[in-house]
Amino acid sequence: MSATMSNPVMDNTQVAESERPRAEHAPIPFRTVFGVELRKAFDTRSGFWLMVAIAATGVIATGAVLAFASNSDLTYDNFAAAIGVPMTILLPVVAILAVTGEWSQRAGLTTFTLVPHRGRVIRAKLAVTIAIGLASMALALAVGAVGNIVGTGLKGVDTTWDLSFTSILYIVGADLIGMMIGFMLGVLLRNSPGAIVAYFSYWFVIPTLTALLAANQDWFEKAQPWVDFSFNQNRMYDGSFDLTDWTQLFVTGTVWLLLPLAFGLWRVMRAEVK
Amino acid sequence: MIIVDSLTKKYGGFTAVDHVTFRAEPGRVTGFLGPNGAGKSTTMRILVGLTPASSGTATVLGRRYADLPNPGREIGVLLDASAQHAGRTGREILTLAQRTMRVPRGRVDEMLELVSLSEQESERRVRDYSLGMRQRLGIATALIGDPEALVLDEPANGLDPAGIRWMRDLLRGFANKGGTVMLSSHLLHEIEVIADDLVVIGNGRIVAAGTKSSLLAAAGTFASAPDLTALSTALTGAGHTAEASLGGIRTDADAAQVGQVALAAGVPLTELRPADGAGLEEMFLELTKDNAREDVAA
Numbered sequence: 001m002s003a004t005m006s007n008p009v010m011d012n013t014q015v016a017e018s019e020r021p022r023a024e025h026a027p028i029p030f031r032t033v034f035g036v037e038l039r040k041a042f043d044t045r046s047g048f049w050l051m052v053a054i055a056a057t058g059v060i061a062t063g064a065v066l067a068f069a070s071n072s073d074l075t076y077d078n079f080a081a082a083i084g085v086p087m088t089i090l091l092p093v094v095a096i097l098a099v100t101g102e103w104s105q106r107a108g109l110t111t112f113t114l115v116p117h118r119g120r121v122i123r124a125k126l127a128v129t130i131a132i133g134l135a136s137m138a139l140a141l142a143v144g145a146v147g148n149i150v151g152t153g154l155k156g157v158d159t160t161w162d163l164s165f166t167s168i169l170y171i172v173g174a175d176l177i178g179m180m181i182g183f184m185l186g187v188l189l190r191n192s193p194g195a196i197v198a199y200f201s202y203w204f205v206i207p208t209l210t211a212l213l214a215a216n217q218d219w220f221e222k223a224q225p226w227v228d229f230s231f232n233q234n235r236m237y238d239g240s241f242d243l244t245d246w247t248q249l250f251v252t253g254t255v256w257l258l259l260p261l262a263f264g265l266w267r268v269m270r271a272e273v274k
Numbered sequence: 275m276i277i278v279d280s281l282t283k284k285y286g287g288f289t290a291v292d293h294v295t296f297r298a299e300p301g302r303v304t305g306f307l308g309p310n311g312a313g314k315s316t317t318m319r320i321l322v323g324l325t326p327a328s329s330g331t332a333t334v335l336g337r338r339y340a341d342l343p344n345p346g347r348e349i350g351v352l353l354d355a356s357a358q359h360a361g362r363t364g365r366e367i368l369t370l371a372q373r374t375m376r377v378p379r380g381r382v383d384e385m386l387e388l389v390s391l392s393e394q395e396s397e398r399r400v401r402d403y404s405l406g407m408r409q410r411l412g413i414a415t416a417l418i419g420d421p422e423a424l425v426l427d428e429p430a431n432g433l434d435p436a437g438i439r440w441m442r443d444l445l446r447g448f449a450n451k452g453g454t455v456m457l458s459s460h461l462l463h464e465i466e467v468i469a470d471d472l473v474v475i476g477n478g479r480i481v482a483a484g485t486k487s488s489l490l491a492a493a494g495t496f497a498s499a500p501d502l503t504a505l506s507t508a509l510t511g512a513g514h515t516a517e518a519s520l521g522g523i524r525t526d527a528d529a530a531q532v533g534q535v536a537l538a539a540g541v542p543l544t545e546l547r548p549a550d551g552a553g554l555e556e557m558f559l560e561l562t563k564d565n566a567r568e569d570v571a572a
Contacts, residue, residue: 013465024343025342025343025344025347025348026344026376027343027344028343028375028376032373032374032376035372035373036373036374036453039369039373040359040370043362043366043370044359044361044362045361045399046361047361062554092531101359105356105360105361106354106356106357107356107357107359108357109324109353109354109357110357110358110367110370110371110415112323112324113322113323113324113345113351114345114346114371114375115345115374115454116322116339116340116342116345117340121570124495134463149522153383168432270326272319272324272325272326273319273324273325274319274324
């Protein structure tokens with residue numbers, strides 16, 4: 001035993017730096033990482049059915065408006081809203097799964113080995129999230145437009161285009177913020193069920209509680225725009241923000257979205273991938 | 275070539291990897307041997323940048339892993355065959371790797387064929403794969419970029435004997451073409467048949483390293499006789515060591531010396547050979563056990 005113990009370092013006699021001539025490989029471009037991340041959003045059952053669900057709810061919502069709305073309610077605003085609401089709720093889940101899959105499913109072991117710069121991978125995921133969000137919203141507006149034309153045509157009423165471009169921008173902005181909250185929760189919690197539960201709490205539980213609080217406490221009703229991010233996000237769907245509204249959105253967004261996101265990213269960059 | 279230099283990883287007061295230094299040479303298979311929890315996986319994760327080191331450096335083909343422009347083309351890595359999204363098919367996982375590395379699409383089918391995953395199996399989701407199939411898929415992912423080095427953590431886990439032989443031939447061929455292979459195992463027999471060089475780790479420290487033949491030589495000679503006590507006495511009397519081993523005695527004397535001693539003592543030998551497998555195994559157990567005891571005491 002002593003013979004091996006006294007010689008614990010490998011014999012370095014054959015230190016030949018004459019490695020075989022290497023081809024210098026080009027760095028992986030960002031569009032490649034983006035393309036792979038985009039593919040990953042669709043190539044699992046959960047991802048695929050989530051996308052199907054988003055498209056299906058849009059079509060079902062259009063059908064529902066046609067079936068149940070009175071003739072005067074057959075407006076573009078109502079079509080777009082009916083399609084947009086389920087999408088607003090489901091799109092952030094896309095953002096969550098894009099991030100958490102790497103940890104919950106441990107796929108990150110391969111992802112971060114093939115692209116050993118986590119920042120690039122996370123940026124690609126963010127870009128994919130936003131791209132899917134914008135594409136889905138464009139689809140929702142298009143389906144809504146078709147529904148509006150077909151619906152009013154069938155019922156013989158005038159086609160009403162009552163959704164201004166500015167209103168659309170507010171809606172898109174609010175939906176993107178929702179997706180960013182999903183992204184933030186994914187980065188922060190790195191766990192699919194945890195992040196989804198946290199997101200639905202944010203979306204359904206907190207607004208109910210704060211609304212209750214605001215209804216019963218004057219001081220909170222006054223303070224709410226300065227502390228409640230979901231309150232401000234929801235106000236965006238009604239549009240026409242003034243400077244104070246934007247400031248309130250920015251202040252609450254910094255506290256509830258940007259700071260947790262920064263903290264989550266800081267941890268992601270350092271955390272071990274196991 | 276993979277060079278690990280004084281790599282250390284501390285978790286609070288616990289040192290998982292303690293000044294680990296070794297190198298894996300091109301054209302050779304380097305076995306990284308140690309019991310579970312010895313620090314093998316941590317060392318490998320540090321090597322590929324998944325875990326930050328507390329101190330020390332590791333380079334692959336002369337660079338830090340993170341500085342490789344397209345790592346999959348230079349070093350194939352398999353750290354945990356089960357670490358895949360269970361909802362993806364095997365083919366899809368290979369396709370993601372193929373696209374990330376920007377190698378031709380045909381490599382996916384080539385690799386599936388190489389690791390003997392059928393068309394049908396490749397369309398199944400990894401959730402339904404056996405561990406052996408996951409290992410094959412992992413090896414395919416590691417090889418798809420046609421790399422110059424391979425780092426495999428416990429690649430033989432879950433493979434059947436035919437699979438282990440297949441992998442041995444594959445890695446041998448890879449090394450013979452000038453590639454660098456580093457693979458870990460907690461099973462000595464597994465690594466003994468594949469590796470040229472061995473690095474033995476216990477409780478985060480390198481306890482032995484060298485070519486397999488030098489470590490085997492150090493393991494001495496195995497001899498057996500009907501009267502083991504007499505043989506043992508004769509050997510120690512002649513100034514050699516004599517330790518009881520499975521069905522015989524292990525000694526630091528070489529075969530000729532044992533024969534001489536036995537002849538002089540009039541003890542007939544029933545077996546006389548280099549103490550290869552068993553010797554190395556005992557060494558492995560002993561080294562790692564010693565280390566474990568030290569750390570428990572401390």
